[in-house]
Amino acid sequence: MTIQVEYKILDKRLGNEIEMPHYGTPGSAGLDLRACIDEAMTIEPGQTVLIPTGMAIHLDDPGLAAMLLPRSGLGHKHGMVLGNLVGLIDSDYQGPLMVSMWNRGSAAYTVEIGERIAQMVIVPVLQPVFTEVSEFGEATQRGQSGFGSTGSR
Numbered sequence: 037m038t039i040q041v042e043y044k045i046l047d048k049r050l051g052n053e054i055e056m057p058h059y060g061t062p063g064s065a066g067l068d069l070r071a072c073i074d075e076a077m078t079i080e081p082g083q084t085v086l087i088p089t090g091m092a093i094h095l096d097d098p099g100l101a102a103m104l105l106p107r108s109g110l111g112h113k114h115g116m117v118l119g120n121l122v123g124l125i126d127s128d129y130q131g132p133l134m135v136s137m138w139n140r141g142s143a144a145y146t147v148e149i150g151e152r153i154a155q156m157v158i159v160p161v162l163q164p165v166f167t168e169v170s171e172f173g174e175a176t177q178r179g180q181s182g183f184g185s186t187g188s189r
């Protein structure tokens with residue numbers, strides 16, 4: 037099934053000198069989002085900046101969400117991850133897609149104009165009806181144990 041999602045171009049460079057986000061290979065889970073900034077931006081260790089992607093999407097369907105995730109190379113090699121760790125885009129959001137970039141590393145990092153800074157994954161979402169109970173229907177093997185109850189190794 038093909039899912040259609042509307043988008044708006046907010047920065048005229050997108051699709052011209054800055055490449056449009058796209059699935060890089062047939063099996064790609066995410067599209068790389070690009071920094072639509074006016075000049076290269078140096079982010080100091082510990083600093084967080086909000087970077088526009090030059091576009092908006094409207095998922096429209098409450099059964100969909102978009103997640104913004106770090107790119108592994110940027111995160112692992114340069115400590116450039118997301119200030120909110122994961123960005124969650126609601127299906128009713130119509131505003132500019134923004135990426136919060138956090139330099140959790142120990143060296144300054146310069147984001148270039150049009151650089152691929154994060155990736156966006158479209159995911160299915162369920163909104164169940166929640167029902168309050170005083171006891172759950174069936175006791176499980178785990179019960180209330182958690183947070184390392186099974187040991188660490």
Ligand SMILES: O=c1ccn([C@H]2C[C@H](O)[C@@H](COP(=O)(O)OP(=O)(O)OP(=O)(O)O)O2)c(=O)[nH]1
Binds near residue numbers: 104120122123125135
């Ligand atoms: O990395 C992100 C995270 C969020 N958003 C946009 C889309 C999302 O639908 C909206 C609200 O995000 P969220 O609900 O995570 O933030 P909030 O702090 O709860 O704000 P709000 O009160 O507007 O819901 O902000 C982004 O553009 N980038």
Ligand SMILES: [Mg+2]
């Ligand atoms: Mg919210």
